[in-house]
Amino acid sequence: xxxxxxxxxxxxxxxxxxxxxxxxxxxxxxxxxxxxxxxxxxxxxxxxxxxxxxxxxxxxxxxxxxxxxxxxxxxxxxxxxxxxxxxxxxxxxxxxxxxxxxxx
Amino acid sequence: xxxxxxxxxxxxxxxxxxxxxxxxxxxxxxxxxxxxxxxxxxxxxxxxxxxxxxxxxxxxxxxxxxxxxxxxxxxxxxxxxxxxxxxxxxxxxxxxxxxxxxxxxxxxxxxxxxxxxxxxx
Numbered sequence: 001x002x003x004x005x006x007x008x009x010x011x012x013x014x015x016x017x018x019x020x021x022x023x024x025x026x027x028x029x030x031x032x033x034x035x036x037x038x039x040x041x042x043x044x045x046x047x048x049x050x051x052x053x054x055x056x057x058x059x060x061x062x063x064x065x066x067x068x069x070x071x072x073x074x075x076x077x078x079x080x081x082x083x084x085x086x087x088x089x090x091x092x093x094x095x096x097x098x099x100x101x102x103x104x
Numbered sequence: 105x106x107x108x109x110x111x112x113x114x115x116x117x118x119x120x121x122x123x124x125x126x127x128x129x130x131x132x133x134x135x136x137x138x139x140x141x142x143x144x145x146x147x148x149x150x151x152x153x154x155x156x157x158x159x160x161x162x163x164x165x166x167x168x169x170x171x172x173x174x175x176x177x178x179x180x181x182x183x184x185x186x187x188x189x190x191x192x193x194x195x196x197x198x199x200x201x202x203x204x205x206x207x208x209x210x211x212x213x214x215x216x217x218x219x220x221x222x223x224x225x
Contacts, residue, residue, distance in 0.1 A: 034212075038149070043199060043215035044141075044149060044215060046211060053209070085148075087148065087149050089149075092139060092151070093163070095150065098149070
């Protein structure tokens with residue numbers, strides 16, 4: 001099975017900061033990579049698919065890049081609503097372990 | 105409006121079995137691949153299984169392979185997960201999730217509210 005490794009596990013940031021989360025696959029997954037946001041008690045929300053395509057309705061401050069084994073999610077200017085846990089996923093298959101974005 | 109409603113969760117003893125169902129509405133169920141994803145209390149997301157539109161392609165996570173069986177009934181707009189030989193570590197909220205597109209990009213996009221499975225003696 002393909003393993004997905006995210007870093008960091010926790011990230012402390014302030015409103016307005018540029019935030020980057022990385023995700024590495026144990027083998028090439030082409031661009032079959034998605035990013036999700038999850039808030040406590042809620043189902044995950046799809047942000048990015050095919051590594052860099054923005055899901056409809058998701059703010060443009062979210063962007064994704066990468067292919068093969070190395071991927072990044074960038075939030076260009078962190079907003080109060082963005083404090084949450086973020087997961088990458090190679091589909092269909094494993095999720096990363098998650099990155100919790102906390103208020104600094 | 106896409107709706108996914110899971111049912112069948114509950115308390116079961118280790119070694120027991122449970123069958124989860126997911127009732128789909130608001131879209132042409134037979135046109136979309138489906139997934140089961142679980143989340144243990146306070147833990148991260150864990151993908152469990154995937155099934156293609158015609159059930160011809162099925163995948164499982166290593167952690168459930170040989171114990172869980174995914175299936176679908178397109179005539180009944182329903183997705184299922186038969187869970188056998190349950191372990192304490194299978195305790196989680198189980199979500200069914202629909203693919204984003206009917207072809208091409210298939211990351212889970214629409215999610216149910218989840219059903220809690222508790223494995224405990």
